[in-house]
Amino acid sequence: MxxxxxxxxxxxxxxxxxxxxxxxxxxxxxxxxxxxxxxxxxxxxxxxxxxxxxxxxxxxxxxxxxxxxxxxxxxxxxxxxxxxxxxxxxxxxVTGQLVSYPNLTGFSISNNTLLETTSDNIASRISFDDGQPDMRLAYSEQLAARYSASLGRKIGRRLWSYQPGGENTFFRNQLTNFLNSTRGLRATPKNIVSTRGTEMNLYLAAQTLLSANDWVIVGNPSYHKANMVFQQAGAVLKSVLVDYNGIDVDAIKKICKRQPIKMVYITPHYHYPTTVPLSTERRLQLLELSYRFGFIILEDDYDYDFCFNSNAELPLASIDNKGMVVSIGSFCKTLAPGFRTGFIVAPENLVKEINKLKAIIDSNGDLMMEQVLGEMIAEGEISRHLKKAHQTYRDRRDHFCNQLNKMLHSKVDYKLPPGGLAVWLPFQTRLNLSKVAKACLARSLNLPTTLLYQTKDLTAIRLGFASFNETESIAALRTLKKLLKLKLPKTTVHLTDPKIAS
Known part of the structure; x- marks a missing residue:
């Protein structure tokens, strides 16, 4: 005590x-x-x-x-x-007296089942994830040293107090330079909103751009948290199939001819969860449809910094000349998931409106951490760290996929992901993935339910590889291989159609 x-x-x-x-x-x-x-x-x-x-x-x-x-x-x-x-x-x-804090309110509240999420915080020897970076490679020592140094400077102490608008001008300038040089943008600091990561990006964008009964098109399958945020804002979701060239733009065009669409949400570099990139042809077609039908493109490039091919596509925001694309991203995977710094890039008038909402929920932001990140960008530390991490994760991807070929080639039908930190595994036979996950846990391997995608047309798992070294990836895949050989309930599904349904 x-x-x-x-x-x-x-x-x-x-x-x-x-x-x-x-x-x-x-x-x-x-x-x-x-x-x-x-x-x-x-x-x-x-x-x-x-x-x-x-x-x-x-x-x-x-x-x-x-x-x-x-x-x-x-x-x-x-x-x-x-x-x-x-x-x-x-x-x-003593009857009627409090001996602990009440478990229930004395008044009625609504139970928001829409925002319920599953938690798989289970202690196990090794755990799969959806594509998280390896904390052992995080920039923790350098971050700590820079943060400590910044705290000790007199000029840094002004960041301890409230700042008008919660702005760190130095960071905003450095972030703008970084995004322009790495993503081909033509932004100015007035086009940038600094946030606390992807979830805050989605929330601010949805609350600012969407109204009740607005139609939003998402991929099928898609990012569940984004779907929840859009629905919480009152939007009606319409899912469109995703194939090996990304989201089906022809299907989007047909919908637009029947129904006004307010927004299309895409993860174009490595579609979540399937990891497929949106082809160049479809990118241009989608942008043209946006100009024609007037819908917003919310572009989420969550894994942009980890492209393992030389022919990486630039974001749609880099070629948009009519202000229809809103681009979001973060440094949470670049440095560490706990490093909650993200950004929204948009036309200046929209930035002003988003900042009005941000001022209510996060008036000051994390100015000290922004100062540290700005210094790391200015001195090239972020670029050096990314270069080193990039090579490590590429090697891990290659090793992980080689082991997949050796152990599970007869059970899964997958393609080598061109980037990102995860692999998409559609199974050739229909398995009970919940039972597979329970069997894994009994053998000290955690396979979270958030990684499982199972419908009448699909049986697939999204597996992150970046957080495993070679020994760990072999151990995890060997365990999975053993369990898939067990007599788990299954029915044959013929995957002749290249389209991926959820």
């Missing part, structure tokens, strides 16, 4: 010298009330009489008398050479 002096005795123990009740009894009665209501739990160690008398501003003998009263009534126990402790006698027996 932490030091009892931290407990706010001075605020919670009321003393009124003008009352007829002696001060020591006022103290005792206040403490009994705190015990009954669970604020002072069983076995809590009270401060010594000298310390408590100083906290309350009374004579030590007054506190001694209060403790004697509490001991006689059975509320505390005094242990020689150890101190005074709250005794488990009456607190739980």
């Amino acid at each position: 932490s030091s009892p002096v931290i407990f706010p005795f001075k605020k919670l123990i009321g003393i009124n010298p003008e009352e007829d009740t002696p001060v020591y009894l006022q103290i005792a009665q206040s403490m009994i009330h705190l015990i009954r209501n669970g604020h002072l739990p069983t076995n809590y160690k009270l401060p010594g009489t000298r310390t408590l008398s100083e906290l309350l501003g009374v004579h030590r003998k007054t506190v001694v008398a209060a403790f004697n009263e509490l001991e006689m009534q059975g509320w505390i126990i005094v242990l020689a050479n150890k101190g005074c402790f709250i005794k488990n006698k009456k607190a739980e027996a």
Whole structure:
């Protein structure tokens, strides 16, 4: 138990010298009330009489008398050479009194099932993910050193206070330079909104751009969190099939002719979850449709920095000349998932509207961390780190896929991902993936439910490879191979159609 002096005795123990009740009894009665209501739990160690008398501003003998009263009534126990402790006698027996914080509200609330997510925080020897970076390769030491140095500078101390608009001009300038040089954008600092990552990007964009009953087109399958954010904003989702060339733009065109569309959400470089890139032809067609029918393209390039082919496509935002593309991204995978820094790139008038909403939910941002990141960009550290991590993850992709070929070539039908940190595995036979996941867990391998995609037309898993070294990837795939040989319920599905359904 932490030091009892931290407990706010001075605020919670009321003393009124003008009352007829002696001060020591006022103290005792206040403490009994705190015990009954669970604020002072069983076995809590009270401060010594000298310390408590100083906290309350009374004579030590007054506190001694209060403790004697509490001991006689059975509320505390005094242990020689150890101190005074709250005794488990009456607190739980007092009818109608709080002994713990309420589990339920006393008023009715709506249960938002739309935003429910599954949690697979299960302790296991090794765990698959959906394409997370390896924390062992994170830039933690350099980040810590730079953060500490920034805290020590006088110029950095101004970032501790509230800033008008929550802006770090230095960071915004450096971020703009970085995005222009790496993504071919023509942005200025006025086109940038700094955020806390992908989820905040999606929320700000959806709340600013969407109204109730607006139609939003997403891929099939798609990123579940994005779908939830759009639906929470009141949008109606329309899914469009994704094949090996990305989202079906012809299908989008047919929908636009029948129904006004407000937005199309895409992950064009490596579609989530299938990892397929949107072809050059379809990119141009989609942009032309946006100009023709007036829908917004929300471009989420979550894995843009990890392209393993030389012919990487630039974002649609780099060729948009009519302001129809809103581009979002983050540094969460570039550095570490806990490094919550993201960005939205958009025309200036939209940036102003997004910043109005951001000012309500995150008025100041993380100015100190932005300063650190700005310095790392300016001095080329981000580029050097990306170059090193890029080679490591490419080697891991190649090794992981080689092992897939050796162990699971007869069971899965997949393509080498051109980029990103995950592999998409459609199975040639229909398996019960929930049972596979449970069997994996029994063998200390965690296969989270968020990685499983199973419908009447599809049985597939998205497996991240970046967080595994060679030994770990072999161990994980061997376990999976053994389980797939077990007699798990399955029905044959012929995947002759190259389209991927969810």
